[in-house]
Amino acid sequence: MSNSTPRTFNIVCIPGDGIGVDITDAATQVLTALASAFGTFNLKFETLDWSSKNYKQRGYYAPEGGVEGLKKYDAIYFGAVGWPDVPDHISLWQMILPIRTTLNQYANVRPTRIIPGTVSPLSACASDPSLLDWVIVRENSEGEYSGHGGTTPSTAHAAHTVATEVSIFTRVGIERIMRFAFETALHRPRKLLTMVTKSNAQRHGMVLWDAIFYEVAREYDGRVKYDKMLVDAMTVRMVNRPESLDTIVATNLHADILSDLAAALSGSIGIAPSSNLDPTRTFPSMFEPIHGSAPDIAGQGIANPIGAFWSAAEMVRWLAGADGASNDEGLVEGKGVGNMVEAADCLMQAIANVTEKGVKTKDLGGKSNTKEVTDAVCEEISK
Amino acid sequence: MSNSTPRTFNIVCIPGDGIGVDITDAATQVLTALASAFGTFNLKFETLDWSSKNYKQRGYYAPEGGVEGLKKYDAIYFGAVGWPDVPDHISLWQMILPIRTTLNQYANVRPTRIIPGTVSPLSACASDPSLLDWVIVRENSEGEYSGHGGTTPSTAHAAHTVATEVSIFTRVGIERIMRFAFETALHRPRKLLTMVTKSNAQRHGMVLWDAIFYEVAREYDGRVKYDKMLVDAMTVRMVNRPESLDTIVATNLHADILSDLAAALSGSIGIAPSSNLDPTRTFPSMFEPIHGSAPDIAGQGIANPIGAFWSAAEMVRWLAGADGASNDEGLVEGKGVGNMVEAADCLMQAIANVTEKGVKTKDLGGKSNTKEVTDAVCEEISK
């Protein structure tokens, strides 16, 4: 590919509900500014109206074949889903969870650090923000989110009603997420991986999880340091010794909980990104801020767009194939153009410059609205 | 019962492993001092050697019929279990988990607050410790700790190995813990109950959990305020708005995680108590600090005994039947002698006086060892 023919990436946006709409809008503006500032790649956006509002009217989020249809794009940008008038388990199981599993997005990656202009609620990290710098690798395809289980009798009202939740762990599923986590740790400055489990109380799937971790660990001996934590004790370590952690790997549910805690400890849930990756690059990966649809502030133009911008930066970095994925073991490098890595770095720097200056939303202690933060980031990019 | 015939309570101690031994020893000393200072009740101690060391020699923790044998005591005082040379899932499933379920200890109660002389790692709570004052009610008999599930083929080494963890939720199990939690909230100054769930991603057992919560809630309308949180978002609320929480009810696994986080946020895992209650008082309840056996500091005489003392205070309070349990709905009042409530308060005050003075172990920033803290608390009691 010559320098004069910028590569085009087709991005499909699913803004979803509530502030998902505001922040997806902000993210596409910032991404457009980024592409035109660099001129070496193009981003073409399409938008799908898979929202709870439409679900109420039509009876579905994604139409028949809709999730399959996502396979033709280069990446998916997701806002947020969930609205008070649709039970959460319906909105999630009809949209976000099928996307993650159908598109083989088995690795959910959640970096957390304290960006300039934000303050950790932990005294120690408030004085030294460098203490907290983590990447959480979440198993994103099975475990506690398998969806198996049921209720008998099907009404909750019988005196003897019993319901089950069945977590399913497969060797394939565990092995690939462990390998991905070790590869991630290998490309981090500190090369330390902490594996989280609850194998003391959960003696089947979690024991398999542990066994396969140690198996894969042998391949990385001498290259990656590793240790093991019980999920309950892990919260204590995150609070008390953040500097002792680097890369973390955990199950679908455990990492869901730990990554929200991580975001809170870093100063705001509004800044944290989440990448749902198909590390084999067979199907498009999906990028979304970790926050939800926030019905209470939706449509007011005051949502914090930083989590959305950081997610956008992760998308650009993934498209550039510069995420530390290797060709070994099915982790395939991206085929983006070279300086998209610079573009991702540029976006992260723009975010930092803007928050450092104090242009930030209320949740970060600032006074700006979504548009003001977005404009400021676009302006930094074009500098 | 006349004032001149002090009632005797038979307490069975299971020190277990590691620092469990040191702190059980400290707790019995303090309890003995308390009983003799009050003179209105007697505590008679017996000790069972159900340790990992004995397991290695004999092949069992509790002997045949051992757990059943606990039924003849008035209460169980538990240290800690777990030692590096026995896999955790064995030590737990052979001892602590069977005790909890066999003795119908379906409610695990974990108060958390910041006691004098301890400092929260959260800046906000470091300046105003009163912001954090919670009681976590943990479902202690089923859910994610049901033990169901398996591995097929039974070796982890097959390429297609699959393992499951099956969480079981019953109407009876959910209803009784919800009722217990509402009763607990009703007796707290703020009368607020927050229910934790993950019913957006776990759509069977967790949906039943939610439904029964709202059913029971109707009985308390106007008497207890209540709200619902997803477990991931709950960690954020605990960090950011501790003052917005009071009583919390969650499943076995969720509450396990949240209560360790709570202890960390309050300043030390070494001070937090845990009561495993049979609210029907058919069988003895069990009291234990939430910390583990801490192999790294075992036998050095430096373990923090405060969690053990607070657990001892909770035991005395439970024996006095003054825990807010009511006769409605199967929650039966205790038959202890009246001023055991005063005794429990006296022990809590003694702890506070000692930690406030700075007589505390290293983990709390002090320089004292277990014996010095224990002696200081005994001295306070006899004042």
Ligand SMILES: CC(C)[C@H](C(=O)O)[C@@H](O)C(=O)O
């Ligand atoms: C929206 C929901 C399914 C979700 C999850 O639990 O996975 C969210 O909390 C997240 O962390 O992405």
Ligand SMILES: CC(C)[C@H](C(=O)O)[C@@H](O)C(=O)O
């Ligand atoms: C020892 C272990 C079974 C335990 C649990 O997970 O219940 C501990 O973490 C606790 O919280 O009591």
